[in-house]
Amino acid sequence: xxxxxxxxxxxxxxxxxxxxxxxxxxxxxxxxxxxxxxxxxxxxxxxxxxxxxxxxxxxxxxxxxxxxxxxxxxxxxxxxxxxxxxxxxxxxxxxxxxxxxxxxxxxxxxxxxxxxxxxxxxxxxxxxxxxxxxxxxxxxxxxxxxxxxxxxxxxxxxxxxxxxxxxxxxxxxxxxxxxxxxxxxxxxxxxxxxxxxxxxxxxxxxxxxxxxxxxxxxxxxxxxxxxxxxxxxxxxxxxxxxxxxxxxxxxxxxxxxxxxxxxxxxxxxxxxxxxxxxxxxxxxxxxxxxxxxxxxxxxxxxxxxxxxxxxxxxxxxxxxxxxxxxxxxxxxxxxxxxxxxxxxxxxxxxxxxxxxxxxxxxxxxxxxxxxxxxxxxxxxxxxxxxxxxxxxxxxxxxxxxxxxxxxxxxxxxxxxxxxxxxxxxxxxxxxxxxxxxxxxxxxxxxxxxxxxxxxxxxxxxxxxxxxxxxxxxxxxxxxxxxxxxxxxxxxxxxxxxxxxxxxxxxxxxxxxxxxxxxxxxxxxxxxxxxxxxxxxxxxxxxxxxxxxxxxxxxxxxxxxxxxxxxxxxxxxxxxxxxxxxxxxxxxxxxxxxxxxxxxxxxxxxxxxxxxxxxxxxxxxxxxxxxx
Numbered sequence: 001x002x003x004x005x006x007x008x009x010x011x012x013x014x015x016x017x018x019x020x021x022x023x024x025x026x027x028x029x030x031x032x033x034x035x036x037x038x039x040x041x042x043x044x045x046x047x048x049x050x051x052x053x054x055x056x057x058x059x060x061x062x063x064x065x066x067x068x069x070x071x072x073x074x075x076x077x078x079x080x081x082x083x084x085x086x087x088x089x090x091x092x093x094x095x096x097x098x099x100x101x102x103x104x105x106x107x108x109x110x111x112x113x114x115x116x117x118x119x120x121x122x123x124x125x126x127x128x129x130x131x132x133x134x135x136x137x138x139x140x141x142x143x144x145x146x147x148x149x150x151x152x153x154x155x156x157x158x159x160x161x162x163x164x165x166x167x168x169x170x171x172x173x174x175x176x177x178x179x180x181x182x183x184x185x186x187x188x189x190x191x192x193x194x195x196x197x198x199x200x201x202x203x204x205x206x207x208x209x210x211x212x213x214x215x216x217x218x219x220x221x222x223x224x225x226x227x228x229x230x231x232x233x234x235x236x237x238x239x240x241x242x243x244x245x246x247x248x249x250x251x252x253x254x255x256x257x258x259x260x261x262x263x264x265x266x267x268x269x270x271x272x273x274x275x276x277x278x279x280x281x282x283x284x285x286x287x288x289x290x291x292x293x294x295x296x297x298x299x300x301x302x303x304x305x306x307x308x309x310x311x312x313x314x315x316x317x318x319x320x321x322x323x324x325x326x327x328x329x330x331x332x333x334x335x336x337x338x339x340x341x342x343x344x345x346x347x348x349x350x351x352x353x354x355x356x357x358x359x360x361x362x363x364x365x366x367x368x369x370x371x372x373x374x375x376x377x378x379x380x381x382x383x384x385x386x387x388x389x390x391x392x393x394x395x396x397x398x399x400x401x402x403x404x405x406x407x408x409x410x411x412x413x414x415x416x417x418x419x420x421x422x423x424x425x426x427x428x429x430x431x432x433x434x435x436x437x438x439x440x441x442x443x444x445x446x447x448x449x450x451x452x453x454x455x456x457x458x459x460x461x462x463x464x465x466x467x468x469x470x471x472x473x474x475x476x477x478x479x480x481x482x483x484x485x486x487x488x489x490x491x492x493x494x495x496x497x498x499x500x501x502x503x504x505x506x507x508x509x510x511x512x513x514x515x516x517x518x519x520x521x522x523x524x525x526x527x528x529x530x531x532x533x534x535x536x537x538x539x540x541x542x543x544x545x546x547x548x549x550x551x552x553x554x555x556x557x558x559x560x561x562x563x564x565x566x567x568x569x570x571x572x573x574x575x576x577x578x579x580x581x582x583x584x585x586x587x588x589x590x591x592x593x594x595x596x597x598x599x600x601x602x603x604x605x606x607x608x609x610x611x612x613x614x615x616x617x618x619x620x621x622x623x624x625x626x627x
Contacts, residue, residue: 003040003061003234003269017042017096021068021118024092032236036061039088040269042096048289050101051419052109053084055267055281056159059190059233063157063262064088066239067186070247071155077120077136081129081158081168083110084283085188086119093118102419104602109420124423125391126193126361127165129156133183134175141180153250157186160205161193161338164360176223180253184246185225187259188233190266193338194279198358209263220259229261234268278341314468314506315412317447319344321454322381322410326352331379332458335359337366343383343412363388367395367407374405379458386411386426386467393432401436401463408457414443414467415506415561416594416608421601426467427594430504431566433465433540440464441540441568443505443560445489447473449537456538465540469506469561470604477508483534484545490515491532493549499622500553501533502546504560504568507613508535511559514618518626531622539568547575555625556589559618561608564593590625592618 015031015038018024027035039061047054065088067078073093080086090098090107093116100106111119121132133156145151162168175181189205191197197205207213209230220227226249231242239262246258267273267280272291274280326332326348334345338361349356359365363384370380389396389411400407414426433441440460442453450468457464479487489503490512499518503511511533519531532553536546550556550572558569569591580586594611608614612621 003036003265017091019094019096021073021092024065025069029236029240032062032065036065036236037269039065039091042091042098043087044270045289046098046101047284048287050098050103051283051285051287052101053087053283054270055273055276055279055283056082056085057087058270058273058281059264059266059268060085060157060188061088061269062234062236062239063186063188063264064092066236066243067155067157068092069240070243071153071184074117074120076152076154077133078118078155078157079120079123079129079133079136080111081123081156081162082126083121083123085157085159086111089118090116102421102601104600104606108601110423122423124420125388126162127158127168128171129158129162130168130171130175130183130185132156133185134171134178134181137181137183138178141182151182151251153182153184153247155184155186157188159193160187160189160191160202161197162361163187163201164193164197164199164338165362166364172220172223172225175257176225179224179256181257182250183257184250185257185259187229187261188264189230189261190264192266192280193361194282194342195338195340195358197360198338199360205261208261223256225256226258227261228258230263231261233262233264312447312473313471314447314450314473315342315344317450317473318383318410318412318454318466318468319347321451322383323348323351325381325455325458326355328455329379329458331377333357333373333378333380335366335370335373335380335382337361337363337384337388339383339385343385343410345383363392364395367392367409368399370407371395371399371403371405374400374407375403379406379408381408381410381458383410383412385424386414386429387417387424389429389432396432396439396463397436401438404438404462406461407463408454408460409463409465410454410457411465411467413470415469416599416604416611417470418604418607419601422598425594425599426469427562427599429465429467430539430560430562430568434566434568434571436463438462439540440538442466442537443539443568444468445503445506445508445535446476448476449535467505474509477512477535479535483549485543485549486534486536486546489533489535491519491530493532493534495530497532497549497553498529499531499555499557499626500550501531501618501622502550502556502558502569502572503533503535504539504558507559507561507608507618508533510608510613510615511618513615514622517615517619518622529626540571542568542571542575546572547579550576550589551579551584551586553587555587557618557622557625558589558591558593559613560593561613562593563596564591565596567591567593569593588625590621592621
């Protein structure tokens with residue numbers, strides 16, 4: 001069964017969405033195709049306004065309907081791996097309109113226990129669902145089955161891309177050794193994560209889809225699991241039959257846990273998503289529901305040359321820097337964890353594909369691969385989202401840094417990211433970096449400094465890191481002077497400093513605005529308050545010159561877009577403390593950063609303001625330390 005791919009103007013009338021899984025189960029099978037059409041239409045209409053993960057959810061409409069008809073959530077929990085595929089699940093569990101999707105106070109873009117008892121695991125970092133489901137099932141069995149009402153199952157829904165993650169393979173290995181488990185694994189195979197899935201598992205799944213592998217000779221059966229499929233993930237009747245069979249197998253302790261291989265299409269049913277070869281609208285911002293007419297499109301084309309150019313994104317700027325570095329040094333090899341395009345590696349891959357390695361959704365593997373590349377004489381550059389570095393801390397610490405390997409890591413979407421919520425804020429990286437002996441870290445304040453930071457990091461003999469935020473670069477923040485401690489962005493470093501503001505990264509424009517607000521006319525003992533803003537350029541290690549400059553100031557304020565309590569500002573404060581004595585006390589220090597908490601989804605600017613990291617908040621902290 002193939003979902004109809006239509007424009008909205010051709011879409012059928014929208015029936016009501018069932019208010020609960022129980023109401024869904026009351027529908028006749030003949031009513032389900034119209035429901036699937038309705039859900040697709042709502043997905044498109046909602047994300048057209050809010051943006052969001054449209055492609056993955058369009059691909060799981062029928063699968064999610066079938067899951068909630070076969071399994072009794074929340075008694076039989078459903079764990080969605082990489083939870084951005086859970087919009088349809090939310091719509092069928094009382095949130096049909098996805099009210100306020102990804103906006104402050106609205107529905108999260110991922111499962112959220114605070115929203116519904118049907119949301120089990122936020123799980124927006126891939127590959128953990130099988131272990132979660134198996135663990136929940138084990139706990140239920142240890143409790144005598146009461147938690148699931150006897151013989152209830154626990155379901156993990158995992159994509160073929162997430163199956164490339166090490167923890168997913170570890171979980172399959174463990175699950176195979178537990179035939180009494182009541183876990184059910186749904187392998188949602190759409191042949192891609194952002195880009196087409198790579199590796200031996202992907203090739204094996206292709207052979208299964210093509211019917212080349214004979215029944216019982218598949219990888220899963222070889223492990224002792226029960227393989228079912230492949231089945232068309234858009235055929236509601238076929239899904240109902242195979243899920244019923246999987247449910248029965250899960251209740252049979254003599255058979256290995258069922259692996260249901262479901263083949264779906266990312267973006268299914270929305271023509272623009274299906275035709276997008278890059279990522280089938282994996283994630284989108286707001287978009288027009290209807291395409292412009294040919295005349296309107298022609299008018300826009302004519303007007304375009306006179307329109308102001310949009311600012312380059314940090315990612316695009318980094319991608320150009322990667323390409324130029326690779327052109328300049330044949331030893332530069334890029335490594336990605338299934339995110340070639342999102343982290344800016346597409347230009348380099350297009351020009352020199354043999355020097356861009358995709359290891360799948362496996363950040364630990366990416367860091368260890370890079371360590372090996374370094375040992376072999378290459379200069380690896382590992383491009384990740386900042387939030388995903390968390391998964392590879394051990395490899396960074398003990399495989400890369402302990403051995404002094406020449407590995408450069410670039411972290412996109414560092415700091416507060418906004419609408420993706422707590423799992424995607426890249427606020428932990430500087431705290432992690434500050435604990436790594438010998439690691440050089442750069443937090444460029446603007447695009448020009450990013451251009452310089454990438455080759456500077458690659459030029460360091462040893463581990464280095466470059467972090468930058470999500471979105472547009474904006475205007476460059478030019479220095480007005482240079483001192484040994486870094487670039488001076490505001491104030492006069494040649495005379496006594498009342499407040500030294502040490503600005504790390506992309507909040508520099510706010511720090512400068514705050515300095516002008518406090519120093520431009522405020523008075524202290526009859527003279528203008530001298531608020532000096534300095535960007536150290538290289539955030540780690542903390543330089544002796546920066547410590548000396550800070551020690552000479554009457555007060556110090558540090559500003560960073562990351563967790564403040566363990567980050568680079570705290571490292572500077574610690575260095576000042578080691579230098580201080582009774583006869584030479586350290587100045588008062590205010591470390592400004594993001595609070596050590598899981599911050600909900602909201603606009604980046606709103607979160608920064610709440611954390612006192614907008615210009616007004618920084619100015620208030622400067623005044624407070626001077627008070």
